[in-house]
Amino acid sequence: MDFLGIENLKARYGEHVVLNDISMTVEKGEIVSLIGPSGSGKSSLLRALVGLLPVESGEVRLNGEIINYRDKQAVKRLRDRLAIVFQQYNLFQNMDVLRNVMLAPMKVKGWPREECEREATALLEKVGLGAKLHVYPDQLSGGQQQRVALARALALRPEILLLDEVTSALDPELVNEVLDSIRLLASEGMTMIIVSHEMAFVREVSSRVSMMAAGSIVEIGTPDEIFQNPKHERARDFVGKILHR
């Protein structure tokens, strides 16, 4: 059985349909990448999964349990197992990096403070920010904030990690730092859904790639299928464009 199952998911902002009949599955330990042009609904799909964008119809199953997004307790249980890194990082501006990372484990999970602090420090070291523990988010570069956001998500020990554009707006050197962190996670068997424009990286780490356009999934398959032999014209178009940039 699929670990995460999405079936005929539909969502809209007002009149504008942002997710149209999305269906896909993610197995445990799999890394599924979402690619597609800007505005195609990649972020919206991740937001819908964590219950931040109201779902109009369709079904999401996690480990066999159907998630009812209208049931607060169900959403709470779901969020207990997913963690998301936002495209804009969304760090808490009123606290330093360390506190950003240890706050939820401490206050939400209720784990002991010392343990949270130790783990947060270790995670921040792992993403190369061991020297920045007591710096505030607005004193960090975009790439550093991104990695704090990654550490913050990991501190919750999620079963599935949702990563939105973890490499956008980073210079090439920083891209590599962030991608290294993700490669490490992949090698540890973390289940992930990754939105990325970094095609070389997508090809390298993904188990499968899902290509979106205008709110729908156009094609889904292994990286080789999508990049070397896309079946749909829309996918061919997009892949052609990004590969010959």
Next chain:
Amino acid sequence: MHSIFGQLPRFLSYYNLEFILQAALTTLLLSISGCVFGFIFGFGIAVLRETTGPLWLPLRAAAVLFVEIFRRIPFLVTLFLVFYACQALNLDISVFAVAVASTCIIGAAFLSEVVRTGFDAIPSQEREAAAAMNFTLAQTLFLIVIPQAWRVILPPTFAFFLSFIKDSALASQLGVVELTYSAKVMNNKGFSPVLGFGAALILYFAISYPLARFGLYLEQRLGFSRYRKP
């Protein structure tokens, strides 16, 4: 000019001074209760309005109604409304208590809007991140939103406090002997207006200046904490 100095010793009699200081104390108490309780209630209303879900709906609706009504009517009208409401209910309370109740009502209505604006000024993305991590509403507000909102809340709050001290003079319309009223009384007693209103001016200043300083102090303490260096 000569007569003013001539009147001064008589003006500064023990009885007159006690009367004026008593009035100043009334003004001070009115202002403080309006500010403190108004802020506490206003804060509560703002938090209440952040709640979601049907459970809180009746309270939320009541809060909106309260704020929208009392934010719109003049303080003087509120004073008389409370006054006549107390009479209608046969409540035997002093005009001072009526004035205190009115200042609390007005303060709560205005300051709840100030606090709400402060909450709204915090980027919604941070609240979304908190929601996605399962923070409760209370945790989100108290750990993330409010610490950042002080910067937006404090300046208009203290501006309101200061204007409020002046507005408390309206309580004299109900017969509450506060500073402005006491100045009028001294005037009626035949003292030069310069003396009566001059004393009022000095005392108004003595009340509001420390408050303004306190506001600046708080703004510096709370408003910029996020820029604190490690």
